[in-house]
Each structure stands twice: as structure tokens, then as C-alpha cells.
Amino acid sequence: MKPPSRDPAATRRQLLEAAFAEIHEHGFRTAGLDAIFSRAGVTKGAVYHHFGSKDQLGRAVFDEVVVPWVEERWIAPVRDAADPLGELIARLRRLPERTARERALGCPLGNLVLESPGLDGVFRARVEGLLAAWRTQLAADLRRGKRAGSVRADVAPAETAAFLVAALEGLVGLAKAVGDPKALEHAVAGCIAYLRSLRAG
Amino acid sequence: MKPPSRDPAATRRQLLEAAFAEIHEHGFRTAGLDAIFSRAGVTKGAVYHHFGSKDQLGRAVFDEVVVPWVEERWIAPVRDAADPLGELIARLRRLPERTARERALGCPLGNLVLESPGLDGVFRARVEGLLAAWRTQLAADLRRGKRAGSVRADVAPAETAAFLVAALEGLVGLAKAVGDPKALEHAVAGCIAYLRSLRAG
DNA sequence: CCGAAAACATACCGCTCGGTATGTTCAGGA
DNA sequence: TCCTGAACATACCGAGCGGTATGTTTTCGG
Numbered sequence: 001m002k003p004p005s006r007d008p009a010a011t012r013r014q015l016l017e018a019a020f021a022e023i024h025e026h027g028f029r030t031a032g033l034d035a036i037f038s039r040a041g042v043t044k045g046a047v048y049h050h051f052g053s054k055d056q057l058g059r060a061v062f063d064e065v066v067v068p069w070v071e072e073r074w075i076a077p078v079r080d081a082a083d084p085l086g087e088l089i090a091r092l093r094r095l096p097e098r099t100a101r102e103r104a105l106g107c108p109l110g111n112l113v114l115e116s117p118g119l120d121g122v123f124r125a126r127v128e129g130l131l132a133a134w135r136t137q138l139a140a141d142l143r144r145g146k147r148a149g150s151v152r153a154d155v156a157p158a159e160t161a162a163f164l165v166a167a168l169e170g171l172v173g174l175a176k177a178v179g180d181p182k183a184l185e186h187a188v189a190g191c192i193a194y195l196r197s198l199r200a201g
Numbered sequence: 202m203k204p205p206s207r208d209p210a211a212t213r214r215q216l217l218e219a220a221f222a223e224i225h226e227h228g229f230r231t232a233g234l235d236a237i238f239s240r241a242g243v244t245k246g247a248v249y250h251h252f253g254s255k256d257q258l259g260r261a262v263f264d265e266v267v268v269p270w271v272e273e274r275w276i277a278p279v280r281d282a283a284d285p286l287g288e289l290i291a292r293l294r295r296l297p298e299r300t301a302r303e304r305a306l307g308c309p310l311g312n313l314v315l316e317s318p319g320l321d322g323v324f325r326a327r328v329e330g331l332l333a334a335w336r337t338q339l340a341a342d343l344r345r346g347k348r349a350g351s352v353r354a355d356v357a358p359a360e361t362a363a364f365l366v367a368a369l370e371g372l373v374g375l376a377k378a379v380g381d382p383k384a385l386e387h388a389v390a391g392c393i394a395y396l397r398s399l400r401a402g
Numbered sequence: 403c404c405g406a407a408a409a410c411a412t413a414c415c416g417c418t419c420g421g422t423a424t425g426t427t428c429a430g431g432a
Numbered sequence: 433t434c435c436t437g438a439a440c441a442t443a444c445c446g447a448g449c450g451g452t453a454t455g456t457t458t459t460c461g462g
Contacts, residue, residue: 030231113375163395167392169375183333190361
């Protein structure tokens with residue numbers, strides 16, 4: 001049972017991942033279709049066979065790559081943690097130890113958010129939807145923390161969650177511009193101090 | 202004393218402002234030179250006479266427009282305020298009442314920050330410099346507030362300032378994607394709650 | 403008043419890039 | 433086996449855009 005020379009599913013996957021990497025690095029608008037399919041090891045014909053246009057490719061990347069990416073890296077770990085704020089703090093600590101190249105990539109969702117005015121309405125709606133899902137889940141996690149006693153009782157869940165999403169995107173976004181890693185460490189330390197102030201006790 | 206039909210200084214000014222508006226709206230890379238000089242009411246010849254290239258025009262826009270823009274809207278007001286945190290809160294309150302179009306523009310500095318990996322080294326250094334200047338001034342303001350008794354004594358100035366810059370950029374950036382103004386109001390409310398927690402008393 | 407340089411306008415070039423049209427190969431069912 | 437359609441590859445097109453070359457007008461100093 002040798003791997004078939006023609007594997008449509010694998011080709012589609014390669015294209016999605018290549019497009020994700022390219023978009024993650026250069027943004028959606030400035031990402032070149034040329035670099036995408038050459039990175040995937042195919043030609044332009046494959047792109048327009050599996051996806052009808054660059055926009056449709058972008059939407060597929062968002063739905064099938066970006067959404068799971070944000071889900072499993074930011075939403076799910078906090079949702080599944082016994083102590084939501086503690087999990088957030090732990091994940092924040094690991095942020096400054098990224099390489100310069102990783103920092104320059106930023107958050108794929110955050111990049112799209114900043115780019116969203118230049119995208120069409122359908123795309124913007126999806127970006128906003130993912131953002132809203134994150135906020136909603138985080139608010140639920142904060143409520144759960146309040147019931148469990150790990151989050152202070154006077155914390156407003158919806159407001160805090162909305163601010164936290166913005167602050168986290170701001171942190172990762174800021175990391176794209178700062179060459180000095182100390183500045184990023186300072187910002188992370190400030191954010192951790194804020195998170196600590198939300199904890200009960 | 203009628204205005205001269207040929208006014209180089211005015212033409213240069215028009216070009217700078219037009220380029221700023223266009224970059225503010227579409228980003229630096231995707232901003233079209235065509236739209237810039239047509240918005241300024243001149244032709245391409247004027248651009249390449251006053252500025253040598255698109256990159257040099259961009260740098261001039263940053264130095265002569267973006268820097269003063271951030272200076273007088275975010276840095277100076279807080280620096281000149283008796284109560285730094287109070288001034289920040291006041292400015293935050295006025296953020297949700299922006300029109301949808303204004304929100305979609307975002308912060309010119311924040312946009313450039315997110316775009317910075319795609320820019321050349323000289324440009325990135327300037328963006329980072331402005332960012333650092335903002336952080337430094339904000340840290341000094343926090344120190345001043347601590348001496349004046351309006352900021353809690355246990356606030357770490359450098360860390361808090363770095364986080365605040367990131368959070369503010371995140372807030373304004375988030376406003377570009379959210380269509381529902383309620384989400385933005387929530388995030389602003391969460392940020393104000395954080396700022397209040399930094400105040401003494 | 404005149405000439406030269408500044409201050410633009412106009413026309414054009416060449417490259418990039420998204421998109422298309424067409425050719426070619428492979429895989430599976432009748 | 434054959435034939436049809438999927439799964440690509442290749443070649444090409446046209447628009448947009450940064451940049452340049454050149455022409456034209458204004459301004460200003462001598």
C-alpha cells in the first residue's frame with residue numbers, strides 16, 4: 001500500500017498549511033500566491049482546482065487552520081484548567097522565551113484583526129466571530145473561577161474578559177516591533193501583576 | 202498678498218497629510234501612491250520631486266506626522282496632567298464614542314507596529330524608538346503619580362507602563378474588528394477597572 | 403528682462419501578481 | 433479495456449503600481 005502519487009487530500013492540506021505560514025508571516029493581503037504553492041510543492045493549477053480564488057483559500061485557511069490554532073493554544077487550555085488565571089499566567093511566562101523570528105510572526109488572529117478593515121465583509125464576520133467566542137469562553141472561565149474561589153468576587157467577567165483579550169493581543173502584537181527582549185519581559189510582568197490582582201486571597 | 206500658485210511647502214504638506222491618511226487607512230505597504238497624490242491634488246511628479254521614493258515618503262510621514270500625532274494625543278496629555286491615571290481614564294472613556302469609520306482606522310502607530318516585520322530596518326528602528334519613548338514617559342508619569350500620592354506605592358513603573366502601552370494598542374486595535382460597540386465598551390470598562398486598581402486610596 | 407533652476411505635469415516602462423485557458427496525466431467504474 | 437472526469441501542470445493574459453524620462457511652467461536672482 002504505497003502512498004498514491006495523486007493524493008488530493010494531502011495536496012489540499014499542504015496548500016492550507018503553506019498558505020497559513022505565508023499569511024502568518026506576511027499578512028493576508030501581502031501574501032503572495034506564488035510563494036504559497038511553491039512552498040507547498042505544487043503549481044498554481046492545484047490552487048485553483050482545490051480553491052476557486054485567493055479569497056476562498058484565505059477563508060479555508062481561517063476556518064480550518066486559524067480557528068483550531070487559536071482554539072487549542074489559547075481558548076481550550078484555559079477552559080480545561082482548574083485555575084484559569086493561573087493557566088493564563090503560566091502561558092504568559094513562556095511568551096518572552098520565543099525566538100525573535102517567532103515573536104515577529106505574532107498572533108495570526110491579531111494580525112487578521114488589524115488587517116480586517118481591508119478584508120471583505122464575510123471574512124471580517126468570521127474574525128469577529130472567533131474573537132467573540134474567545135471573549136465568551138474567557139468570561140465563562142472567570143465566572144467559574146469566582147465560583148471556585150480562585151477569582152475575586154468583585155471581578156466583572158464580561159468586561160475583564162474583553163479587556164484581557166485586547167491586552168493579550170496587544171502584548172503579542174507589541175512583540176513584533178520590540179527588538180529589546182527586556183521591554184517585552186516588562187510588559188509581560190505588568191500583565192502578570194494585573195492577573196494576580198484579579199485572584200482571590 | 203495672494204497665495205502663490207506654486208507653494209512648495211504647502212504642496213509638501215498636502216502630500217504628507219494625504220500619505221498619512223492613506224497609510225492610516227490602508228497600511229504602509231498596501232497604500233497606493235496613486236491615491237496619495239490624487240488626494241493631495243497633484244501628480245506623481247510632485248511626489249518624486251519632494252521625496253525620492255515611496256520609502257522616503259513613508260519615513261517623512263512617520264517623522265513629521267505620526268510622531269507628533271502620538272505625541273500630542275497620548276504622550277503629552279498624560280505628561281501634562283496632574284493625575285496621570287485619571288487623564289488616561291478620561292481619554293479611554295472617549296474611545297467608544299468614535300464613529301465606526303474612526304474605529305476602523307485604529308492607531309497609526311499600532312498599525313505600523315503590526316506591519317513592522319515587513320518594513321526595512323530603518324523604519325522598524327523608528328517605530329521601536331517611538332514606542333520606547335512612550336513607555337519611558339509613561340513610566341516617569343507613574344513615578345510622578347506615586348510621589349504625588351495618586352498612584353499606589355507598590356506599582357512597578359516600568360512594567361506597568363510597558364503593559365499599559367500594549368493594552369492600549371490592543372484596545373484600539375481590537376476596535377478595528379468588532380462591529381458590536383458593546384464589546385468595545387466592555388473592554389474599555391475592564392481597562393478602566395484595571396487603571397482604578399492602580400490608584401492609591 | 404532674461405536665463406537658470408526649481409516645481410511640477412505627462413507619458414511611458416517594466417515588473418509583479420491574481421486570474422484564466424488549455425494541455426496532460428492518473429484513477430476508477432462500466 | 434476504455435473512457436470519463438478528477439487532479440494537477442504549463443503558458444499566457446491584463447491590470448495595477450512603483451519608478452523614470454522628459455516636457456512645461458513658474459519663480460527668482462542678477
